[in-house]
Amino acid sequence: MGHLAIRDLGVEFRRRAGLRRETVVGLGSATLEVRPGEVLALVGASGGGKSLLAHAVLGLLPPNARVRGEVRLDGQPLDEAALRGARGRRLALVPQSPTHLDPLAPVGRQLAWAGRRGGRAVDVGFALAAVGLPAASAALRPAELSGGMARRALLAAALGTGADTILADEPTDGLDPRNAATVLATLRQAADAGGAVLLITHDLALAIPVADRVVTLWDGATLPAEAASAFRGAGDDLRHEGSRRLWQAVPQNGFQAGERVGA
Numbered sequence: 001m002g003h004l005a006i007r008d009l010g011v012e013f014r015r016r017a018g019l020r021r022e023t024v025v026g027l028g029s030a031t032l033e034v035r036p037g038e039v040l041a042l043v044g045a046s047g048g049g050k051s052l053l054a055h056a057v058l059g060l061l062p063p064n065a066r067v068r069g070e071v072r073l074d075g076q077p078l079d080e081a082a083l084r085g086a087r088g089r090r091l092a093l094v095p096q097s098p099t100h101l102d103p104l105a106p107v108g109r110q111l112a113w114a115g116r117r118g119g120r121a122v123d124v125g126f127a128l129a130a131v132g133l134p135a136a137s138a139a140l141r142p143a144e145l146s147g148g149m150a151r152r153a154l155l156a157a158a159l160g161t162g163a164d165t166i167l168a169d170e171p172t173d174g175l176d177p178r179n180a181a182t183v184l185a186t187l188r189q190a191a192d193a194g195g196a197v198l199l200i201t202h203d204l205a206l207a208i209p210v211a212d213r214v215v216t217l218w219d220g221a222t223l224p225a226e227a228a229s230a231f232r233g234a235g236d237d238l239r240h241e242g243s244r245r246l247w248q249a250v251p252q253n254g255f256q257a258g259e260r261v262g263a
């Protein structure tokens with residue numbers, strides 16, 4: 001059972017600007033909890049820090065990053081040693097960029113590696129079918145995959161680890177509606193099997209049908225979670241003004257081009 005708790009997580013970068021050094025805030029402050037058996041959607045505008053949150057949890061930030069805050073897995077602090085043990089076993093990332101696949105290895109082999117990292121044998125054909133990929137894609141190298149196929153291969157690899165806590169960063173980006181639905185259904189199944197799934201997306205409308213709760217990243221900080229079912233009608237069941245504004249801004253609710261959310 002996965003239970004991921006993040007408290008006041010912030011990320012800054014140190015960089016040189018001419019002769020000066022400056023600090024850039026990538027993620028202001030994020031607090032959220034992903035419980036076993038749920039899909040928690042983290043939504044927010046592009047550049048808000050959603051990917052940084054996932055990378056900070058997994059310890060994948062570059063050396064010039066400074067991370068503040070607390071991350072716990074099943075109540076235990078996820079410090080460096082705990083992370084080494086959990087990454088690829090308890091905790092898996094579906095990265096946003098398909099470049100995370102090894103360019104030289106066939107997909108099937110990469111799925112088998114992922115399983116081995118998690119201490120299990122992967123049925124490659126089954127893992128591919130679960131994300132809507134044909135069995136023949138096991139023999140293909142990443143360069144032979146379409147962008148959408150590569151994205152689904154990344155999801156298959158993350159699930160192949162058997163991790164009970166999955167952080168999926170824009171997993172439907174670039175997918176047609178049918179394949180996006182397959183990916184979301186697969187994540188839902190992982191949660192229904194007891195896993196904790198953090199679904200990171202800029203697309204609130206896409207997240208609502210699959211998520212149990214939704215956390216909005218607003219101006220660099222998270223709003224308290226809302227029930228996904230509260231995003232309906234005029235948004236009267238939503239508890240926070242920021243959530244209401246986000247809901248009113250989705251195209252289905254008559255968002256006008258040029259309107260600015262939060263203005």
Ligand SMILES: Nc1ncnc2c1ncn2[C@@H]1O[C@H](COP(=O)(O)OP(=O)(O)OP(=O)(O)O)[C@@H](O)[C@H]1O
Binds near residue numbers: 013025049052062
């Ligand atoms: N290595 C880095 N050095 C400096 N700034 C960075 C670095 N990585 C990310 N940032 C900045 O941090 C902010 C948040 O980036 P992040 O990739 O987390 O956004 P996001 O919400 O995932 O957006 P998107 O949905 O477009 O991927 C951005 O302003 C980005 O430019």
